[in-house]
Amino acid sequence: MGVLWPFLVIGIFAGSIYGLAAMGVVLTYKTAGVFNFAYGAVAMFCAFTYWQLHDAWHLTAWLALPLLLGVVAPLIGLAFERLFRSLVGTSAEIQIVVSLGILAVFQSAAPILYGGQTRSLQNLFPLSTFELGSRLHVGYDQLATVIVSLALGTGLWLLLRRTRFGLATRAVVDNRDLAAMIGVNANAVSRLSWVVSSVFAALVGVLLSPSQGLNVYVLVVVVIYSFAPAVLGRLRSLPLAYAGALILGVVQSVLSRWGSSGAVSDIEASIPYLALFVLLIVLGRRLEESGSALRPLARASATGPDALDRSEAARTDPRRSRQRWRFFPSQLGIGAAGLLAAGLVLPVFMNGPHLVDVSSGLVYASIALTLVILTGWAGQISLAQFSFVGVGAFTVGHLAGAHGSNFLLAAIIGALIAVPLGILVGLPSLRLSGLYLALATMAFALLMDNLVFVRTSVSGGYTGMAVARPRLFGVSFASTTRFYELALAVFAVFALLAFIARRGAIGRRLQMLRDSPVAASTLGVNLTATKLAVFAVCGAMASFAGALYGAGHQTVSPSNFAFSASLELLLLVVLGGRSLVSGALIAGGLYAVQLLAIPASIERYIPLTIALGVVNMAQNPEGTVAVVRQQVREIMSVLKPMERAVERREPPRALSRESHPGRMPRLAAGVGGAGGGLGTRGNAGS
Amino acid sequence: MSLGASGQAHALEARGISVRFGGSRALDGVDLVLRRGEIGGLIGPNGAGKTTLFNVVTGLCQPSSGSVFLDGCEITSWTPHRRARAGMTRTFQRLELFARMTVQENLLAAREASVRWAVFGRKMRDSQREVSEVMEMLGLAPLAARIAGDLPTGQGRLVELGRALCSSPKVILLDEPSSGLDSAETSRLGAILVEAVANQRGEMSALLVEHDMSLVMELCDSITVLDAGKRIAHGSPAEVRANPAVVAAYLGTEGGSSPLAGSTGMRAALGGER
Numbered sequence: 001m002g003v004l005w006p007f008l009v010i011g012i013f014a015g016s017i018y019g020l021a022a023m024g025v026v027l028t029y030k031t032a033g034v035f036n037f038a039y040g041a042v043a044m045f046c047a048f049t050y051w052q053l054h055d056a057w058h059l060t061a062w063l064a065l066p067l068l069l070g071v072v073a074p075l076i077g078l079a080f081e082r083l084f085r086s087l088v089g090t091s092a093e094i095q096i097v098v099s100l101g102i103l104a105v106f107q108s109a110a111p112i113l114y115g116g117q118t119r120s121l122q123n124l125f126p127l128s129t130f131e132l133g134s135r136l137h138v139g140y141d142q143l144a145t146v147i148v149s150l151a152l153g154t155g156l157w158l159l160l161r162r163t164r165f166g167l168a169t170r171a172v173v174d175n176r177d178l179a180a181m182i183g184v185n186a187n188a189v190s191r192l193s194w195v196v197s198s199v200f201a202a203l204v205g206v207l208l209s210p211s212q213g214l215n216v217y218v219l220v221v222v223v224i225y226s227f228a229p230a231v232l233g234r235l236r237s238l239p240l241a242y243a244g245a246l247i248l249g250v251v252q253s254v255l256s257r258w259g260s261s262g263a264v265s266d267i268e269a270s271i272p273y274l275a276l277f278v279l280l281i282v283l284g285r286r287l288e289e290s291g292s293a294l295r296p297l298a299r300a301s302a303t304g305p306d307a308l309d310r311s312e313a314a315r316t317d318p319r320r321s322r323q324r325w326r327f328f329p330s331q332l333g334i335g336a337a338g339l340l341a342a343g344l345v346l347p348v349f350m351n352g353p354h355l356v357d358v359s360s361g362l363v364y365a366s367i368a369l370t371l372v373i374l375t376g377w378a379g380q381i382s383l384a385q386f387s388f389v390g391v392g393a394f395t396v397g398h399l400a401g402a403h404g405s406n407f408l409l410a411a412i413i414g415a416l417i418a419v420p421l422g423i424l425v426g427l428p429s430l431r432l433s434g435l436y437l438a439l440a441t442m443a444f445a446l447l448m449d450n451l452v453f454v455r456t457s458v459s460g461g462y463t464g465m466a467v468a469r470p471r472l473f474g475v476s477f478a479s480t481t482r483f484y485e486l487a488l489a490v491f492a493v494f495a496l497l498a499f500i501a502r503r504g505a506i507g508r509r510l511q512m513l514r515d516s517p518v519a520a521s522t523l524g525v526n527l528t529a530t531k532l533a534v535f536a537v538c539g540a541m542a543s544f545a546g547a548l549y550g551a552g553h554q555t556v557s558p559s560n561f562a563f564s565a566s567l568e569l570l571l572l573v574v575l576g577g578r579s580l581v582s583g584a585l586i587a588g589g590l591y592a593v594q595l596l597a598i599p600a601s602i603e604r605y606i607p608l609t610i611a612l613g614v615v616n617m618a619q620n621p622e623g624t625v626a627v628v629r630q631q632v633r634e635i636m637s638v639l640k641p642m643e644r645a646v647e648r649r650e651p652p653r654a655l656s657r658e659s660h661p662g663r664m665p666r667l668a669a670g671v672g673g674a675g676g677g678l679g680t681r682g683n684a685g686s
Numbered sequence: 687m688s689l690g691a692s693g694q695a696h697a698l699e700a701r702g703i704s705v706r707f708g709g710s711r712a713l714d715g716v717d718l719v720l721r722r723g724e725i726g727g728l729i730g731p732n733g734a735g736k737t738t739l740f741n742v743v744t745g746l747c748q749p750s751s752g753s754v755f756l757d758g759c760e761i762t763s764w765t766p767h768r769r770a771r772a773g774m775t776r777t778f779q780r781l782e783l784f785a786r787m788t789v790q791e792n793l794l795a796a797r798e799a800s801v802r803w804a805v806f807g808r809k810m811r812d813s814q815r816e817v818s819e820v821m822e823m824l825g826l827a828p829l830a831a832r833i834a835g836d837l838p839t840g841q842g843r844l845v846e847l848g849r850a851l852c853s854s855p856k857v858i859l860l861d862e863p864s865s866g867l868d869s870a871e872t873s874r875l876g877a878i879l880v881e882a883v884a885n886q887r888g889e890m891s892a893l894l895v896e897h898d899m900s901l902v903m904e905l906c907d908s909i910t911v912l913d914a915g916k917r918i919a920h921g922s923p924a925e926v927r928a929n930p931a932v933v934a935a936y937l938g939t940e941g942g943s944s945p946l947a948g949s950t951g952m953r954a955a956l957g958g959e960r
């Protein structure tokens with residue numbers, strides 16, 4: 001036992017920092033209803049800022065630290081508050097996407113501001129040690145960290161217990177409007193909590209970086225450790241979150257006694273994610289209930305569209321949506337013609353490496369399509385889609401043979417392996433939606449990453465594994481052009497299938513799940529079966545596309561399928577348009593653009609541009625496609641002959657009503673006539 | 687199992703239903719009976735527990751005690767979709783439309799969810815015909831291609847009603863279908879409901895939660911009154927109207943600061959102004 005004491009000390013030290021992070025995450029969820037996925041990124045950004053102030057500009061710690069904690073961190077907090085205040089009342093999905101987008105903004109802005117290399121940050125506190133009992137050395141930095149974190153935690157707890165702030169917080173959580181009526185300034189409450197939360201994040205960054213190294217990725221991942229304790233406190237209890245964080249730190253540290261590499265260390269790294277996944281499944285419904293107190297009326301809107309979605313949809317011309325009922329919709333024709341033309345023309349203009357990048361883009365578009373189906377249509381957020389891609393890629397790596405002669409069989413086997421995994425990811429969705437589902441899929445992705453893909457026997461370890469280009473039915477697709485044609489064909493088949501499904505009963509079934517699971521169940525839809533099926537099918541499709549992904553890249557390593565890859569996929573799909581097949585194609589295009597050789601001076605701004613685009617576009621399920629469509633429509637309306645241009649100006653509702661006055665039955669006409677008064681949703685009695 | 691006059695089981699029956707939310711009792715030993723082919727009413731002041739009772743009956747909320755029977759068969763532990771497939775469907779007080787689908791898709795989706803293999807061949811054509819008929823009946827045909835979430839509340843309620851009718855229900859539960867409709871629309875809604883129930887010749891029953899008392903008194907064959915989670919009266923419209931406990935429950939809430947939606951209607955109905 002004596003040997004364990006040092007590990008205990010380290011564990012408590014680490015746990016204290018996780019505790020700060022967990023409380024920071026809980027605080028904004030409690031008061032503003034926002035789960036901040038970008039928390040680790042804020043910590044990272046603040047640590048870089050501190051490095052800049054202290055190490056690069058040589059300010060003393062006495063100046064740099066107050067600047068960081070008193071100015072920079074609060075400003076970041078206020079910016080968050082502003083952004084999320086504008087999103088109050090929108091769906092959980094939108095808020096998740098926005099906070100993931102901000103995560104990407106910080107991750108891509110930090111290298112631009114502070115340079116991309118890994119920095120080393122000096123310790124805030126002296127590193128010398130003192131002796132506790134016999135032979136147990138404790139660092140002053142460790143002691144100071146524990147004290148600071150305990151003091152801040154207690155302070156925050158007292159603040160919430162003993163002051164008006166705490167009372168106001170509870171009032172705002174119970175009912176924002178009611179709180180406003182009894183004189184609580186809801187904005188001030190959430191502003192204060194955002195500021196406190198982001199000051200905590202800055203501290204976490206400054207305290208963790210000396211031991212973890214300071215770069216764009218590490219802190220983001222380490223802070224995810226604190227999500228499990230936060231969920232243990234059901235995202236509302238600070239003491240539980242803190243206690244959970246300490247336990248987590250100690251368990252991790254004690255485990256590390258048995259090895260710093262191999263299976264034990266993999267498990268040690270995975271424990272926080274495993275804990276998160278298990279907690280989410282075990283706590284299940286209870287989490288949803290405590291969450292629903294926050295938004296008492298949000299059952300429907302948690303997964304359904306928000307007002308902005310609707311106003312966007314309102315702008316589409318009614319005559320347009322009527323076209324949905326033609327057997328061979330014009331969009332399909334245009335899409336098919338475009339793809340065919342691109343397929344024939346591109347290889348003529350493009351050669352070698354560029355065509356390889358375009359092929360990769362097409363494969364990526366196929367992968368993106370599975371996320372469009374899962375998230376855009378069925379409303380199930382997934383941050384684990386690239387784990388399935390990895391399953392497919394590694395399976396063909398093992399089974400396809402050096403010349404790709406067994407490629408098709410291997411790809412099908414990969415897809416079959418993905419089915420039970422898809423069901424496993426789908427399990428949390430039976431009891432969770434929105435935020436908790438996103439967290440569970442994130443935990444799953446990180447687990448696949450840390451427990452499965454790292455195994456040398458699975459993936460060939462960090463050097464990766466070679467994947468042969470396929471040979472199908474005696475034809476080799478090894479040449480660049482051939483592989484390009486294959487990628488195009490697979491995307492075309494995926495897109496066609498998705499398109500047909502979308503317009504038929506399957507598409508309607510998925511959208512029922514997204515728009516109102518409650519109504520779907522009372523109309524006879526088996527939610528369990530439908531959700532598991534859609535997770536399994538999308539997983540299998542992603543795995544199949546993953547086989548091509550492997551063949552396209554020719555070598556794959558675990559880093560290709562890390563959580564960050566799934567995150568990037570979600571962001572690109574949101575940017576492209578998460579409810580559209582063409583959105584997936586745009587996501588693929590954006591991916592290809594990143595691969596194409598671009599002058600380095602511009603290249604580093606691309607991720608930032610994409611991330612900012614996501615934050616902007618998060619509210620629009622049709623993403624870039626909607627923007628383009630709108631532009632085209634506006635240009636067309638300018639180009640039209642006079643009198644028709646005038647007609648187009650009328651709002652669509654008026655148009656549809658007045659265009660068939662005679663055919664309007666009495667009831668509908670009556671409703672229309674009183675339209676002004678009835679326009680508001682949710683009325684007396686609700 | 688108590689039986690109706692004809693010796694058949696009741697279309698819907700709930701016995702001794704209790705539901706707690708935290709410390710408060712939303713429902714406390716409530717009984718409810720809906721006979722075959724009738725339109726029943728469920729009334730009571732705001733917060734009486736009407737919607738909660740609907741949630742228990744449709745399986746969205748598990749009661750802490752009590753049982754629910756559909757056609758004489760105990761369904762208390764069934765999932766909502768199993769109840770739906772057995773012929774029970776509902777509308778929602780807070781609209782639960784498939785907001786990003788068109789009106790026609792809303793109805794078609796409901797039809798497909800309730801009829802097995804509705805997606806193929808003849809059954810698919812049947813589905814589309816059925817959906818068109820229901821839209822015609824409700825006056826939704828001109829709105830078929832509109833996105834449901836864009837519609838004003840009144841039309842949204844009609845879409846929910848249409849959706850419920852498309853799933854060929856035996857028991858249809860309507861939660862305040864007339865709120866958001868004007869008086870002409872409300873009376874047309876009543877006519878549609880009576881017609882729909884009559885068309886099924888005793889195969890379909892409806893239960894109506896309503897604040898519009900004139901509508902309830904006019905449509906319903908029997909009425910159950912809830913107040914603060916308890917059943918305080920049950921009987922024909924005339925009996926209920928004459929019941930002093932009902933009058934007290936409604937007038938007692940009048941002094942409250944928030945004016946009740948429809949309470950004027952109730953007072954008018956109770957006071958015999960109709």
Ligand SMILES: Nc1ncnc2c1ncn2[C@@H]1O[C@H](COP(=O)(O)OP(=O)(O)OP(=O)(O)O)[C@@H](O)[C@H]1O
Pocket residue numbers: 685686707711712730731732733734735736737738739779
């Ligand atoms: N999910 C819930 N959690 C906590 N309390 C609830 C919940 N749902 C309902 N209640 C409470 O239960 C009681 C009954 O509510 P219910 O919605 O059933 O009333 P109602 O009769 O439908 O009222 P209204 O006429 O306003 O629709 C109310 O006091 C309400 O606050």
Ligand SMILES: [Mg+2]
Pocket residue numbers: 736737738779
């Ligand atoms: Mg109600």
